[in-house]
Amino acid sequence: MPPVDYDVVIIGAGPAGSTTARFAATAGLKVLLVDKRQELGAPIQCSGAISRHALEQVGITPDEEFIHEAIYGFAIYDETGNRAVHDYRSLKPEEYGSEAGKRPLGYVVDRRRFDRYLMTQAERAGAEVWLKTEGLGYTPQADGLCTVRLLRYNQEITLRTRVVVGADGLQSQVGRWAGLQTHIKITELAGCLQFIVDGVETEGLLEIVTGHEWAPGGYAWVFPKGHGYAEIGLGVIATMTDQPARWHLDKFMTQSFFRDRFANSRILEVQGGGVPLAAPLRTQFADNLILVGDAARHVNPITGGGLHTAVAGGKIAADFLSGHLADQLPLQAGALEAYQRLWLSELGDKMWKLYGIKTDIFHNMNIPERNRQLYLTMADYFSPTSEFKKI
Amino acid sequence: MSKQQPVLFHIGWNACINCGACVAICPQEAGFVSPFDTIAVDRPCDIACLLCEQICPVDTITHERVGIPVASNGVNGQ
Numbered sequence: 014m015p016p017v018d019y020d021v022v023i024i025g026a027g028p029a030g031s032t033t034a035r036f037a038a039t040a041g042l043k044v045l046l047v048d049k050r051q052e053l054g055a056p057i058q059c060s061g062a063i064s065r066h067a068l069e070q071v072g073i074t075p076d077e078e079f080i081h082e083a084i085y086g087f088a089i090y091d092e093t094g095n096r097a098v099h100d101y102r103s104l105k106p107e108e109y110g111s112e113a114g115k116r117p118l119g120y121v122v123d124r125r126r127f128d129r130y131l132m133t134q135a136e137r138a139g140a141e142v143w144l145k146t147e148g149l150g151y152t153p154q155a156d157g158l159c160t161v162r163l164l165r166y167n168q169e170i171t172l173r174t175r176v177v178v179g180a181d182g183l184q185s186q187v188g189r190w191a192g193l194q195t196h197i198k199i200t201e202l203a204g205c206l207q208f209i210v211d212g213v214e215t216e217g218l219l220e221i222v223t224g225h226e227w228a229p230g231g232y233a234w235v236f237p238k239g240h241g242y243a244e245i246g247l248g249v250i251a252t253m254t255d256q257p258a259r260w261h262l263d264k265f266m267t268q269s270f271f272r273d274r275f276a277n278s279r280i281l282e283v284q285g286g287g288v289p290l291a292a293p294l295r296t297q298f299a300d301n302l303i304l305v306g307d308a309a310r311h312v313n314p315i316t317g318g319g320l321h322t323a324v325a326g327g328k329i330a331a332d333f334l335s336g337h338l339a340d341q342l343p344l345q346a347g348a349l350e351a352y353q354r355l356w357l358s359e360l361g362d363k364m365w366k367l368y369g370i371k372t373d374i375f376h377n378m379n380i381p382e383r384n385r386q387l388y389l390t391m392a393d394y395f396s397p398t399s400e401f402k403k404i
Numbered sequence: 405m406s407k408q409q410p411v412l413f414h415i416g417w418n419a420c421i422n423c424g425a426c427v428a429i430c431p432q433e434a435g436f437v438s439p440f441d442t443i444a445v446d447r448p449c450d451i452a453c454l455l456c457e458q459i460c461p462v463d464t465i466t467h468e469r470v471g472i473p474v475a476s477n478g479v480n481g482q
């Protein structure tokens with residue numbers, strides 16, 4: 014093998030990139046992780062809900078450094094405010110609770126601190142990390158390796174590496190570098206807005222509000238944020254409404270069955286973003302290149318959650334790369350399809366199934382019937398008996 | 405791609421939350437971006453599908469039609 018600067022260069026130090034970097038470095042690969050930001054996770058574009066299981070599965074210790082608040086279950090509301098509650102403190106009182114010896118079901122994390130923590134863990138495992146470094150492009154070479162072009166504090170740098178990992182999130186350009194089809198359909202990208210607020214009580218539950226009236230094409234949520242704060246947000250599908258998410262959030266806060274609960278809320282932060290309620294990319298690899306996390310649309314199409322799938326996918330990517338590179342296998346001409354197959358069998362097939370369920374619901378043009386289906390599906394999804402509990 | 409008249413996008417930066425949703429929906433090739441995680445505003449878009457304007461959660465993208473079709477990228481139907 015001709016010499017390289019790094020075995021793997023990872024573009025984007027979100028949860029997917031940092032987790033890939035940590036496991037790849039632990040496996041002994043020479044890893045460079047770059048991110049264009051100066052402060053990871055900022056501006057926040059995420060509500061931060063993740064299950065304890067998802068953290069533990071990839072060796073992330075729930076740490077005070079990044080936890081806003083512990084979560085013990087879910088409340089799912091229909092359009093009129095009736096709710097189904099799955100509170101694990103009463104479902105499995107011997108296991109879940111805030112008392113000593115008991116555990117939470119999950120957490121709401123602060124993405125600024127969470128992303129920094131994951132980056133630190135990658136560094137401690139031996140990965141090199143460069144902030145203020147933007148990936149500009151890559152070129153596969155005839156010798157089977159590739160070069161990647163970076164811009165670091167205005168200085169252009171070209172490095173030789175074996176594989177580039179695109180972990181550059183929703184707005185991913187890395188897939189486009191290789192000519193992959195990455196743009197999301199307008200019917201499958203939820204435009205989201207959320208406010209961190211003071212003056213709204215929560216009860217240790219993730220609250221999900223369904224109903225076309227409040228969030229056409231998506232849903233609304235109320236999450237506990239620690240320090241007595243809450244987060245109120247929603248996502249909408251542009252083709253199902255003439256109004257932007259901001260208008261719907263205003264309506265939800267002032268006109269829904271929660272208007273009295275929200276009457277004294279004061280906005281502390283404004284956040285937003287896009288959530289792909291889409292299928293995973295059909296092609297997540299190219300010559301010397303794989304995609305992981307939001308960049309590969311590894312997002313749960315029912316909940317819009319992408320943190321679990323980002324960290325789980327990061328581990329899958331790193332496990333794959335360490336084996337593939339150790340065996341000196343080819344990196345071009347479709348050789349990296351093996352990554353996609355591994356990902357599908359470990360995670361992706363279930364996500365395709367969820368995508369099917371979600372598509373069936375939103376193809377129903379009868380709004381009351383669709384409302385009912387979405388409510389029942391959500392209520393079932395978060396129940397202790399759900400087959401998808403671990404996604 | 406349709407042969408729309410190219411458009412130049414404007415972003416009301418005061419409302420923009422730098423969320424990148426407009427980039428995710430954009431069918432342009434790599435690089436049609438601004439340094440603020442939005443679609444490009446310094447050169448015309450020859451696809452002009454306007455999906456970015458639809459997706460923006462704070463409704464802060466507008467456009468003006470411009471005359472000159474750009475020939476610099478392959479998506480252009482010229």
Ligand SMILES: Cc1cc2nc3c(=O)[nH]c(=O)nc-3n(C[C@H](O)[C@H](O)[C@H](O)COP(=O)(O)OP(=O)(O)OC[C@H]3O[C@@H](n4cnc5c(N)ncnc54)[C@H](O)[C@@H]3O)c2cc1C
Nearest residue numbers: 025027028029049059060061062148182286306307319320
């Ligand atoms: C409003 C909202 C609420 C959400 N709530 C939840 C939730 O409660 N639970 C949940 O599980 N998921 C949630 N999600 C989804 C979740 O935020 C994403 O799925 C997750 O962030 C994906 O992680 P990632 O590592 O793939 O990408 P990102 O977190 O987007 O990280 C990508 C990184 O790449 C960097 N980058 C991009 N381009 C380049 C480049 N060219 N060069 C260098 N660096 C680059 C960026 O700076 C960024 O740091 C939410 C999303 C939104 C929008």
Ligand code: SF4
Nearest residue numbers: 420421423424426460
């Ligand atoms: S979609 Fe709107 S708010 Fe988000 S980055 Fe683009 S212009 Fe800004």
